[in-house]
Amino acid sequence: MNKLIFGRYIPGDSFIHRLDPRGKLLLSFYFIGIIFLAHNWQSYLLLFLFTMFAVLMSRVNLGFFIRGVRPLIWLILFTVILQIFFTRGGHLYWHWGPLVVSQYGLVNGGYIFMRFVLIIFMSTLLTLTTPPLQLSDAIESILKPFKVFHLPVYEIALMISIALRFVPTLMDETEKIMNAQRARGVDFGSGSLSQKMRAIIPLLIPLFVNSFNRAEDLATAMEARGYQGGEGRTKYRVLTWKGQDTLAVAAFAVITGLLIWLR
């Protein structure tokens, strides 16, 4: 159900699962950066092996990663085809007006395809091995320096964690209201687009009203339990940076070095 927000977490106890979420989040972004250092097949092979190694270490079924690519497949193919038809250079295999199929085009198309797949695999690895709550802790921790600019970091993290906590509750409620409206003869499944849109209204209105009531109850309960904003609060859950996290950073440093050397 949390799929809507943060991808789907697969519980496990692998090395990757146990890494600090801050490190994982930052290294996933870093990976998107260093992928642009690759310009030849050796460096792409290196990145491919490195990614597959990480995927295997997570002990999550490869199928989940391939499924992560599927929603984006049209975007990927479109970009790759543009790259192939508009790049000139090397041996020319075919041409028609401004369109060509050249040696460079094919090679670049292949590289772009690899780039997409590797980025998707790495970010899927992050969401498959990190519970959403840990990601929200990581975001809080990473944003902490921005407190200087009066960014309400603690409140943002609390908002994310409450939102995540209420996703299943609201899904249940949606289901209940849908059943109640079905019993009154509302048809959610069929009809034209405008009919479907109209069927949504008797679903959305009770859902909104209930959510506001919930929010008010929750605010009262939080106040009754002494909540006065982020100032002066202590934290029950803390993130600890361990040796293995430094090791992961070191692995990325080595890969960066190799990529530069291969250029």
Added chain:
Amino acid sequence: MANIIEVTDLSYHYPQMEQRPALQHVNFTVQAGEWLAIIGHNGSGKSTLAKSLDGLLTPDPQNKGEIKVAGLTLTDETVWQIRAKIGMVFQNPDNQFVGATVEDDVAFGLENRGVPRPEMQERVHAALKRVRMTEFADREPARLSGGQKQRVAIAGIIAQRPDIIILDESTSMLDPKGRAEVLATVRQLNQEDHLTVISITHDIDEAAQANRIVVLDDGQVKETGTPAEIFAYGERLIEMGLDVPYAERLKTALRQVGADVPKQYLTEEGMADWLWTSHSKM
């Protein structure tokens, strides 16, 4: 025994409600260690009264009265001190679960009060043990029953070590099993830790646990008495906002045909026992 709560001439008027005040000239006291039940039909002002005690309603200059909790008079300056002495459990188990998991939720109140982390861990574990939820510590609320969620809410209160616990229809959304578990936990806190309990309820079994019952009607205190005194009203209890169970209705019906039924409150089993033992005497 000393009074832990003293309410003197309390009136409250919601700004949105033009005509009717929600509370009018309410006076009552609660003794330390006592279990007080508050009954009354829907809209009689029970929740308004509970929220007033915890300073959760927007103060308004035209609302008069005084509330004293453990010797402190409720004002803007003392409200956080008083909230630390009172734990509140509300009606809807879902709408008061703030944490992402059971232990996070129990820790929420401690985090708010800046309790250092090692002490926090100790208090969270002790509180979960107390409500027998230790093995659920890392569960998300979506995977708990209503009764379990209410016990987590009680654990959150135990961890804060208050003097008073207020239950505002906290068992009304639970199934009989969940209700019994929550009540057993509260009874234990009342008897072993001498926590003062105020329970707002429509459930006669819950009201029967109390030392005293206060009946609210239209924002006013209508009656105060022991459960035996209040339950003697029989049929009229329904007007007072209690769901009268089968055994009580049977008693009233038997009394009407001239049977000498006992005055004190009986559960369904107690009633059955009384029926078959009394028959042999006839």
